Amino acid sequence: MAFLFISRKNVHAKYYKKVIKKLSIDCQLHVMGLPKLSAIKYLKEAFNVNFESVVKSQLKRKRARNTIWNNTAVTIVYSFGLVLFERLRYAKYLALLNDVKPECIVIWNGNKLPNATVAMAAKALGVKQFYYENGLLPGTSSLDPKGINFNASLSRDPSFYLNFDPHNALEFSEPEIIPRADHKKRCAFDCTNIPERYIFAPFQVPHDTQIASFSPWIDSMEMFYDEVIKAVKSLDDPSLKVVFKEHPSWHKHYSHLYDKDSIAVFANGNKTCDLIKCAEAVVTINSTVGLEALLLNKCVLTLGQACYNIDGLVKHADNTEQLSQNICDVTDGWKPDLVLRNKFFSYIEHVYCIPGIWKHTEDKHIEAVEARFTGRDEFSKYQSINKNTQ
Secondary structure (H helix, E strand, C coil): CCCEEECCCCHHHHHHHHHHHCCCCCCEEEECCCCCCCHHHHHHCCCCCCCHHHHHHHHHHHHHHHHHHCHHHHHHHHHHHHHHHHHHHHHHHHHHHHHHHHEEEEEECCCCCCHHHHHHHHHCCCCCCEEEEEEECEECCCEECCHHHHHHCCCCCHHHHHHHHHHHCCCCCCCCCCCCCCCCCCCCCCCCCCCCCCEEEECCCCCCHHHHCCCCCCCHHHHHHHHHHHHHHCCCCCEEEEEECCCCCCCCCCCHHCCCCCCCCEEECCCHHHHHHHHCEEEEEHHHHHHEEEEEEEEEECCCCCCCCCCCCCCCCCHHHHHHHHHHHCCCCCCCCCCHHHHHHHHHHHHHEEEEHHCCHHHHHHHHHHHHHHCCCHHHHHHHHHHHHH
């Protein structure tokens, strides 16, 4: 078999079924379920695997939802049980992949359980992977052989994009930024009057992959708040404020931060695109709001591992001092390289992204998926160049 799609019984499995019916290549869907008896002979291998990073990211997600996960006894018991269960899962997928012998597996995200363990088993056997995710641009999907988010097959070398010159001389067509719908449990907020000069710092979903896997020094939205406030205050510029906005997809509210500092304003009822447009810069850990800000030609400062951490495109900080310097540079007139910005987005739109939202399974989407799998698209042609610039 060429491609084995693996999923829990969920919306992704339904999507995979539709895709497989329309693809002309050899594909099969495996829906996760009961243990596999033949996994017994792989238990020894499974008990030699290190699951430390899996436990760490899983606990980070749990702690974002409930403070009970800060209890040492709870985390010890949970971690022990989690590692035992994932070892059994690992053995199961060693058995399955050895039986089926696919050329490649196809999974969603790959950084969250249970797919993280499946990906580990595939890598141990030398089985290639493709990772699905929502697209980096509105109306697109991601389908990457390397990973998603910071692990994506995107060069961080600016020269790769500056040298990008497609045969068709494709221009980047700026998409309309689609606002995210509010979580059904979120309170309604009125629009807030925003300061004349401000840095916009949008919150992210605290248990999302971007935070759990790709945020080495910012552990929570509270820490994000504190670090941005500290950096702005260090500039000693009373006219410069910070505007925060809670993520619309997160149901909890950070009311304990609303009045914590006089230079901070929460604008939960304002449109994100409006807050971006009027800001002097956007500070984000690694959110897609950073990409939206670049689309609107704004300065972007990142604190985490972002797939768009490219010199000349954004400024990145690994600590408060670097963030302070980056904000200072922005207020002194630093701007992203417009040519680099346009070339980067042209590559993202015309080479990297799969056209169409994955749920819709339009014909152009299916054709692009098959071309990606079979190595017949522009993305595959640029991969060898990309590898040389990493």
